[in-house]
Amino acid sequence: MKHYSEDDLILHYYGERPRGADVEQHLDGCEQCAAAYRELATSLRVITTPEAPERGDQYGLEVWQRIRHQLPEQEMPWWSAWFRPDRLAMAGAFTVLLLAAFVTGRWWSAGNAPAPPVASTAPPPQAATPGDDGRQRILLTSVADHLDRSERVLTDIMNTTAGGDISTEQRWAEDLIVTSRLYRQDAVDAGEHSVAVVLDELERSLLEIVHTPSRATAAHLDEIRRRIDAASLLFKVRVLGSELRQRERQDAPRPRALATQTS
Amino acid sequence: MDATEVAAVLARARQGDSEAFRTLVERHSRRAFQLAFRMTGNEQDAEDVVQESFIRAYRQLGRFEARAHFATWLHRIVANCSIDLIRSRRARHDHASTDDFASMPQPEADGPNPERLAASAQIERSVAAAMSELSPLERAAFTLRHYEGRSIAEIGRTLGLGTSATKHSVFRAVRKLRAALEPLRGES
Numbered sequence: 001m002k003h004y005s006e007d008d009l010i011l012h013y014y015g016e017r018p019r020g021a022d023v024e025q026h027l028d029g030c031e032q033c034a035a036a037y038r039e040l041a042t043s044l045r046v047i048t049t050p051e052a053p054e055r056g057d058q059y060g061l062e063v064w065q066r067i068r069h070q071l072p073e074q075e076m077p078w079w080s081a082w083f084r085p086d087r088l089a090m091a092g093a094f095t096v097l098l099l100a101a102f103v104t105g106r107w108w109s110a111g112n113a114p115a116p117p118v119a120s121t122a123p124p125p126q127a128a129t130p131g132d133d134g135r136q137r138i139l140l141t142s143v144a145d146h147l148d149r150s151e152r153v154l155t156d157i158m159n160t161t162a163g164g165d166i167s168t169e170q171r172w173a174e175d176l177i178v179t180s181r182l183y184r185q186d187a188v189d190a191g192e193h194s195v196a197v198v199l200d201e202l203e204r205s206l207l208e209i210v211h212t213p214s215r216a217t218a219a220h221l222d223e224i225r226r227r228i229d230a231a232s233l234l235f236k237v238r239v240l241g242s243e244l245r246q247r248e249r250q251d252a253p254r255p256r257a258l259a260t261q262t263s
Numbered sequence: 264m265d266a267t268e269v270a271a272v273l274a275r276a277r278q279g280d281s282e283a284f285r286t287l288v289e290r291h292s293r294r295a296f297q298l299a300f301r302m303t304g305n306e307q308d309a310e311d312v313v314q315e316s317f318i319r320a321y322r323q324l325g326r327f328e329a330r331a332h333f334a335t336w337l338h339r340i341v342a343n344c345s346i347d348l349i350r351s352r353r354a355r356h357d358h359a360s361t362d363d364f365a366s367m368p369q370p371e372a373d374g375p376n377p378e379r380l381a382a383s384a385q386i387e388r389s390v391a392a393a394m395s396e397l398s399p400l401e402r403a404a405f406t407l408r409h410y411e412g413r414s415i416a417e418i419g420r421t422l423g424l425g426t427s428a429t430k431h432s433v434f435r436a437v438r439k440l441r442a443a444l445e446p447l448r449g450e451s
Binding site: 053 | 292444
């Protein structure tokens with residue numbers, strides 16, 4: 001005859017069905033298990049619920065008085081972060097920076113470039129204008145920096161132990177989500193689709209990190225890590241970051257003579 | 264307060280209306296204290312947990328889904344704040360078994376006979392001492408199962424554990440408590 005383990009009997013005591021078995025019926029016919037269950041039940045029955053000290057009707061008000069001056073700023077859902085004044089200001093500043101770089105590039109090229117040959121009828125290639133180069137360089141630098149920061153957060157999460165506090169990483173991730181969206185849109189506008197795809201994948205993992213409890217359990221961390229691994233995200237972030245740095249170096253302003261020669 | 268009023272108060276609180284949040288604090292503090300006391304076994308710790316839980320709840324109100332019950336959500340926060348506090352207390356090597364017991368209400372004098380009272384007090388002492396030796400998760404899982412009557416599935420959701428991990432926390436806690444009570448079997 002198969003007997004029930006202590007764990008099964010504990011589950012039965014608490015009204016949880018152990019592996020779908022009919023424990024009650026078994027206990028009626030098995031003296032050994034019945035005796036074990038009686039002992040278990042006796043032990044657990046003497047553990048009575050401790051009575052909490054009484055708190056009066058005004059207790060809620062007392063708690064309120066103690067915490068009212070300590071209330072922190074509310075954490076908003078990720079999408080509402082777009083509309084926070086500081087984030088809007090940051091996005092605005094970034095746009096102004098891009099615009100300034102574009103205008104400066106146009107002005108610089110207009111002031112220094114030689115007059116176009118009259119005989120030439122071929123239109124200049126769109127991507128080769130210095131203004132666009134400047135904008136492109138800023139985008140490359142910004143996205144490469146962004147990927148560096150994201151890599152640090154992902155690496156931290158990959159190395160965090162279960163039960164540890166990941167609230168710092170979550171705050172970083174939350175900030176990175178906002179900038180990631182901006183860069184992704186810029187990448188799409190600039191025709192950098194492979195960059196946009198990696199930023200999109202990155203954004204999903206960052207969102208998952210933000211929405212995990214700050215005391216992440218082993219199960220939570222496994223889930224996040226599994227997704228990061230499945231998408232080879234860390235690898236892609238590293239490779240793209242290094243590729244952008246390389247392109248950034250290649251696209252750096254060359255001596256004027258060379259630049260005019262090639263135009 | 265009916266469901267519509269509760270929803271309206273919650274909506275205002277989520278928009279940062281501190282007066283609306285005050286209504287929630289006044290309404291849920293006593294229940295939060297009871298749970299915190301059972302989880303920590305100490306009156307002062309329970310007070311700290313209640314305060315920290317409401318502060319944490321206020322900070323995270325934006326993430327609270329209106330369809331959920333605020334009481335259930337707060338219950339989860341109180342349980343997790345209690346675990347954090349027990350962990351930090353452990354980290355300070357501040358095992359408060361004596362204090363825990365001191366804060367437990369003693370049997371009333373007009374109850375059963377003196378021998379039975381003495382035995383009962385001895386059991387409470389042993390249980391309090393054994394509870395203070397449990398790991399924070401074992402203690403939380405046992406408290407929620409044994410004292411609060413929560414199901415394994417609910418406890419898992421509250422503590423962010425899988426079913427198997429939740430069950431094993433309860434099993435380990437029961438085994439340790441039974442071992443602590445073993446010497447008293449003849450007396451009870």
